[in-house]
Amino acid sequence: MALDRVSVAIEQGTIHALVGENGAGKSTLGKLIAGVHRPDGGELRIADAAVDLRSPKDAIDLGVAMVAQELSLIGTRSVLDNVLLGMEPSRAGVVDMAAARALFDEVSSRYGVDLDPTETVGNLSVAQQQRVEIMRGLARDARVVIMDEPTARLSHDESSQLMDSLRDLARRGVTVIFVSHFLEEVLAVADRITVLRNGRVIRTSAAADETRETLVEGIAGRRLDAAYPARRAAAAESPVVLSVRNLTRAGEYEDVSFEVRAGEIVTLAGLVGAGRTEVVQSVFGSTRPDSGEMWLNGDRHEPASPHDALGSAVAMIPESRRTHGLLMSRPVSENVSLPHLRRFARRGVLRRNAELSDVSVGVDQVGLTGASVDSPMFALSGGNQQKTLFARSILGTPQLLIADEPTRGVDVGAKRAIYDLMVDLAANGTAILAVSSEIDEVLGLSHRILVMREGRIAGELDAAGATDRELMALAFGLTERELA
Amino acid sequence: MTADAAPVSVGTEGGSPDSGSSVWMRRFTEYGIIWITLGLFVFLSISSRSFLTGANLRNIVDQQSLIVIGGAAMTLTLISGNFDISISSIYINATILTALLYNATESAFVSILAGVALGAVFGFVNGWIVAKLGINSFIATLATSFVFFGIAFLVSDRSIIRVTDRDFSQIARGRDFILTNASWIAVAVVLIFWFVLERTTFGRHLFAVGGNAEAATLAGVRVPRTLIATFVLTGVAAGLAGALLASKTLSAQPSDDFSYVFAVLTAVIIGGTSIAGGEGAVWRTVAGAFFIALLTNGFNIHQIDPIIQRLVQGAVILLAVAADNWTRSRQ
Known part of the structure; x- marks a missing residue:
């Protein structure tokens, strides 16, 4: 409502x-x-x-x-x-x-x-x-x-x-x-x-x-307590998967530095327009930073395109699934397998059985309910469309999963399913970098929260003790003393 | 587009399963071109004795063979969300090059291969301009058409080239098994393009690029590479068609005649491949080509003024595109 x-x-x-x-x-x-x-x-x-x-x-x-x-x-x-x-x-x-x-x-x-x-x-x-x-x-x-x-x-x-x-x-x-x-x-x-x-x-x-x-x-104010899955804390010594150092892109974000460890869910929070999506677009190779460095598993990460990023086991769920994610008139199976076709091909010719069996494993894993893999995307609910994008990402066994507004426009049940999925992925060692505008979600899902404001990281919060007021204070540019 | 609010559909048709008539309509529009073409075939078989004869049917297939070769490839171009207007000029260049080389070498293999290779080179130029310079493909290939037509005039020295060795006509006109060789080559080309589109990674990438280029890029599809390959394939098909034309007519003549691309586009669009990109099929184009051929043949057999045929053909193109818009708006 x-x-x-x-x-x-x-x-x-x-x-x-x-x-x-x-x-x-x-x-x-x-x-x-x-x-x-x-x-x-x-x-x-x-x-x-x-x-x-x-x-x-x-x-x-x-x-x-x-x-x-x-x-x-x-x-x-x-x-x-x-x-x-x-x-x-x-x-x-x-x-x-x-x-x-x-x-x-x-x-x-x-x-x-x-x-x-x-x-x-x-x-x-x-x-x-x-x-x-x-x-x-x-x-x-x-x-x-x-x-x-x-x-x-x-x-x-x-x-x-x-x-x-x-x-x-x-x-x-x-x-x-x-x-x-x-x-x-x-x-x-x-x-x-x-x-x-x-x-x-x-x-x-x-x-x-x-x-x-x-x-x-x-x-x-005081929020309704939504049900979030229990987060298993990532081990402190777990390896750093993504490291971003002083990343700057004029007009989008400035001097952004952070790390994401294996098994960790790190969320970029803040107001719309604070530069969060722009940062993850650069990590995924859609845009190139003007300066600064990115490291992936200890190697320099300089993707020239999403194709490069996918090749380094980085996957992304884009902010808008209709305009940037899915082929609405094609079936679910083709949408899931699209980035991974090489795996199912011999000399460019697809082996459909191999493709369909992997797709159905992915689709089962995300719990795509009530829809067949032959259905065209437009016939699915928003929640199932979003799960299809997760199935696509999971099929690539990413080391780093970027999820930009992972539950936008999905119903409550599908939300919980997506949270479960993200927590499971993290528990199995995937590093997750999320972007979210929903404060409940940011607090309920993340291990660590990076709050962005006007293109910069305004502050970092440990989700275990963070409150919505702290988060809002950083997002709006207030000090905690002003709040208290 | 109301899928966000729509309940999950259980059927594989993806329509609204509550209404039987809408499923029926969907099936009809999906395979409409097949029903209509078959209907026309039955009508002509009944209404005329001279229609259902081996010679007439063989002729129809032979006449459509070069259009089907170009059309199978053009289907891919449209699915990628593009047009290739220049296939007329590639077709004419290939005819001239094949005729010249056959006169020089007397080798059918070398001369036809040269026509095909020329198509590949010209197609690459088109693809590079569209993919790398980002120029709208309709305009880009209209422009390259004039350049290519110009090359044809230069190479041929503005004169008709005749192939003196009449044996060369056997390449296209020879009959090995019921149909002419040109027809069999068209069948092979259709099967190859159907396979490429439906069974290869390239085909999948093509649907993705034409359906949503942004989403395709984010899914790791290298869009420029896919587009260039599409234009190369279209050029190759037009080059092959041109080489076969040289064999059929034993002559080649420079001109700036766009009729080949219009015939090809008509077949693709009547077949129901969407000009919006992302949707379509090679079998549709084949059906579209034969629908036009039957229409023409029927008018001839019944001795109806060819001018009427033009009117009908125009109306049919409009109907095909209107049907596509209608199915699209219902998604």
Whole structure:
């Protein structure tokens, strides 16, 4: 359940922030108000009238515009064209350029948004593009603007400029709903703040009454105890499988150093965009670091491609199984065996029996339930799709398994099965480097936790004694003293 | 795509097992081209006496042999998510080179091998441009087509080359066992490409690259290498077809005629191989080629205006692609 009986009242002409950890429901709430998703129950009232939004178009007609994380502008066209797209003033189908320009200037001066209408949008910075998108909403008489993580891709200066223009909009009577996990920005710009956790509203209060510490407290809260398998501690003298030294890749991560030992589950935690996925992509050879060293079992590890990494017994479960993992229209068996075909081939010709018998061993090991190896991938549930990727990795008997968001989009039962699998693999000596945005999972599954923030490793926690508050403090850049 | 929310399917068809009519529809669309081609065959057998004769059927197969050779390879290209427009120009170059070399050496083996080798070289050029420079394959092979056509004009000095020794025509036209040699060679090529696609690691990599290149890379598939090999194979097939054409016609002539690639693409697409990549089969292309051949033959036998045939052929291509889109959107 993404949201559970949420009630929020947002006043006109204010900046109202929604905060929470990844998956707490803050973006979902924003999308409900913007008509992207529809609620299963409950009521949405805009300007005191109950509304039923069936699409973003309905929301725009009622004066609610959303600026999503992924901007929806046409990069090759001008600012003017983008702002007025779909509402160009025209006479007999011919765009009335003078009227279009007048409309643009009117919106621009009314809301104090300063943009060159003739500039090509693709030439603008992300910050300026966001303003184009805001202006697109304003041109449609938006009274409510929803900003979903608008500063995630902005530099510090750009963020503060955006904050200024949001304040300006609010002064002019526009209501701004600001979805963000950057607490300092939220505290600086918002009038009121709603804290969400596990799909529920924890509280809504005036920003003046909150501090970073109270927000983190509210965001972290006390969690449900999920059932995690017992972890067998890796022997302290077990050999180091992966060693990463001062690894840097400009714009992605900086000076990252860590080790993963055989039998250990090490998790990279932190906020989305902290550089965790980027680090594991370099370990797997998808990207190359600018500087720093990687060592695998005492040898230099410089994979030029995933093919190289797989050849050194490194396997990876990618973050997005649909776009980076699976061939959705091919059967399960082909998806499992794909990286290992050479093993089943004699002079390039596949021995199907050998392939199928190994595939069925792998599939049994991950407990693929209720699906046959002949089923096309798209017919499987998310949990079984994820297990298929595990079967693929296991078939290569990796010494290092990278699992990026190993349980994303799978149900509770499949989650537990995947945790069991990972703990078993570790117990049998595989080194596991995981990336996870779920705090429960990070604490429940790892032996050690490396928290990343803004491309750097902010700190390391021993999972045995770690608390969610310590983890949040590192992820958000607070000291423990500030929390206590 | 709603598989995330879908319950696990128990069937191997992967469809929605709750509805019998949808399973039936899936089977029909899966093997539709076979049913339609067989239906046309039965219809023509009944409606005309001259259709179901050895000579007529042998002719149909012979006429399609060169298209099937190119089509079997083009199926692989489409599955990899690419097009190869240049097979027309490779085909014409191979015809000229084979004719010239046969006149010079009188060796059928050397001259045909040269046509095939030329196809491999030109195919490598295509593959390298697509895989290493990352240029869209449709545009890249359209561009190389003009270069290759230009080479054909230069090599032939813009004139028709005639093969003087008529024995050379036996290579393609000779009849050893019911069918012409060209037909038997086409059968062999189809079997080889079917095997390569369905039974080798290369074939698997091809499906992976065309289905999801990103996922293929992360699964360790060397995508550029796979693409280059695909274009080489397509070039080889076009070179072989061109060499056989030289034997069939005992002449070679430079031109910038794209009709070969269009005939080949028509067969592949009517057969139901997806232009989106990642899905398709060699048998489909064979069925597509024979569907077109039967259509043409039927129109001829019944003395219907060939212009009508064009209209029908165009409509059939649209239907085939629409059916592909329809099955795709249901996934």
